[in-house]
Amino acid sequence: MIRRDLIESDAAEKAAALAVWFAERGTPCSEAAFAAVDRALDLGLAPELRAAASIFHHGAGTEDRCGIFEAGVLLIGWLYGRLEPDLSHQGDRYLAEKLYESFQNAYGSYFCADVADGTHVCVLREAVPWIVRILMNGETLMLEAPTGPKPTAVSQSAVAVTKKDQLKTFFFVHESLWDFADCIVTEDDWLLIASAGADRRVDTAKYPTEFLIRKYRQGFLMKDPAGDPEDEKASYIVGGFAARIDCCMRGEREFWNALPQTVRNAYVGYLQDVDIWAVPYYLKGHTDDVMRVIPFEEAVKVVKNVPGDYAFSVKECDCRIYNGYVCDHPIDVCLHWKKQPEINTSLDRGYARPISKEAAIGVLRNAYESGLIHSYGESLGGFCNCCVCCCWAFKNMDKLRAKGYNPREIWYRTDYVIAVDEEKCVNCGLCAKRCGFAALKKGESAIEADEEKCWGCGACRPVCPKDALSVRQR
Numbered sequence: 001m002i003r004r005d006l007i008e009s010d011a012a013e014k015a016a017a018l019a020v021w022f023a024e025r026g027t028p029c030s031e032a033a034f035a036a037v038d039r040a041l042d043l044g045l046a047p048e049l050r051a052a053a054s055i056f057h058h059g060a061g062t063e064d065r066c067g068i069f070e071a072g073v074l075l076i077g078w079l080y081g082r083l084e085p086d087l088s089h090q091g092d093r094y095l096a097e098k099l100y101e102s103f104q105n106a107y108g109s110y111f112c113a114d115v116a117d118g119t120h121v122c123v124l125r126e127a128v129p130w131i132v133r134i135l136m137n138g139e140t141l142m143l144e145a146p147t148g149p150k151p152t153a154v155s156q157s158a159v160a161v162t163k164k165d166q167l168k169t170f171f172f173v174h175e176s177l178w179d180f181a182d183c184i185v186t187e188d189d190w191l192l193i194a195s196a197g198a199d200r201r202v203d204t205a206k207y208p209t210e211f212l213i214r215k216y217r218q219g220f221l222m223k224d225p226a227g228d229p230e231d232e233k234a235s236y237i238v239g240g241f242a243a244r245i246d247c248c249m250r251g252e253r254e255f256w257n258a259l260p261q262t263v264r265n266a267y268v269g270y271l272q273d274v275d276i277w278a279v280p281y282y283l284k285g286h287t288d289d290v291m292r293v294i295p296f297e298e299a300v301k302v303v304k305n306v307p308g309d310y311a312f313s314v315k316e317c318d319c320r321i322y323n324g325y326v327c328d329h330p331i332d333v334c335l336h337w338k339k340q341p342e343i344n345t346s347l348d349r350g351y352a353r354p355i356s357k358e359a360a361i362g363v364l365r366n367a368y369e370s371g372l373i374h375s376y377g378e379s380l381g382g383f384c385n386c387c388v389c390c391c392w393a394f395k396n397m398d399k400l401r402a403k404g405y406n407p408r409e410i411w412y413r414t415d416y417v418i419a420v421d422e423e424k425c426v427n428c429g430l431c432a433k434r435c436g437f438a439a440l441k442k443g444e445s446a447i448e449a450d451e452e453k454c455w456g457c458g459a460c461r462p463v464c465p466k467d468a469l470s471v472r473q474r
Helices: 008-024 029-040 047-054 057-063 067-080 091-107 120-136 138-144 161-170 187-194 209-217 241-251 253-258 261-271 279-283 296-304 318-322 357-369 397-402 430-434
Strands: 221-223 236-238 291-293 310-316 332-339 352-355 373-377 382-386 412-414 416-420 440-442 447-449 469-473
Touching: 008 029, 008 120, 008 253, 029 047, 029 057, 029 067, 029 120, 047 067, 067 091, 067 120, 067 138, 091 120, 091 138, 120 138, 120 187, 161 187, 209 221, 209 236, 241 253, 241 261, 241 318, 261 318, 296 357, 296 373, 296 382, 310 318, 310 357, 318 382, 332 357, 352 357, 357 373, 357 382, 416 447, 430 440
Parallel strands: 291 412
Antiparallel strands: 221 236, 291 373, 310 332, 310 352, 332 382, 373 382, 416 469, 440 447
């Protein structure tokens, strides 16, 4: 009945994404799980069975057994249950017990009130793959089943509730995301993380090379800088949750888009929280390597001065992805360079493409002509070419000011300001429309510039029909 040509992991991920998609649109959790598995495995179940599954939502209204668990049991019974009274047939019950163990090991319970805790979409994301794997491997698993009733004997695994809390800390999951971590970290992923030692090293001998590479691309693992770069089965260590979010967003776009908006908002809010990423860092005295906003000509000089043994790459803008592509500016403008060979980067993970130094200058020119702002930092090793509508740094300037900080001292710095040649200026106002900082406005006879508001980016210059704008040192 199950299409055996389906790859188990793909089917599990597809079912999980579908279940979350259903739930996000108001489908009860039990029905969402049932319908998602039915569709992912192409079971072709009758609509009446889906209706039967819907009653289990919210523990059948009593907060009893989790509706997702009950939907899984219903699917197991439909696929592997007996049609004749025969108590020696215990295979289906054994499969149900396997599902029960998964719930117990992950949550310490299979009761609705204990499992969901207001985050049932995350439970769908984690539990639906259990159902899929049990169904796809049911015939093999049932060979282990006894012929008579089997007593319940739940063993604790590496992802028991108390252990999982420790693993979240080990994986650097920020406390604000603890309830959402399971949405993009599966049971198998937690087991991989749990297998690492205190030094975060993974025993690579236990895993196929292809598996390690996939987990590296997904952001769960990092390559050891001290390892052999020529070794395909490099020394891997457990990475961090921030990398997992970024890699999920870039490499699993369909799955990412299927996540509930509340989950995506939580992830993006964390990645763009200045209280986490900016304020503590700069208040500790790290003010020498703040980002600098520079005009196009200076940006080109920086790129030309990069040593020849550095590799250039370009990828999709972080902020543009985080904000869901809300503007029409170019996407492939996030420019980086690093001394070869480079590891633990978007390029090495496959989310950026290598380019030449000349092509990198072309990226800058395209960004400049499109009205994007060049911001540069030595520690960044590249240019962020972004816009005020998406850039998390510029969007948080007011938040920093409200906290009593001067963004130009601890966040972004500019050494330039726009200059207007009043003899050339025709006061058309095109530059004022282009400026994202409201630093330009039409005057009586020429454009007027507010130097306090101006960031000296020069993004306004390409639209001037009379070449009346230039940048100068403050």
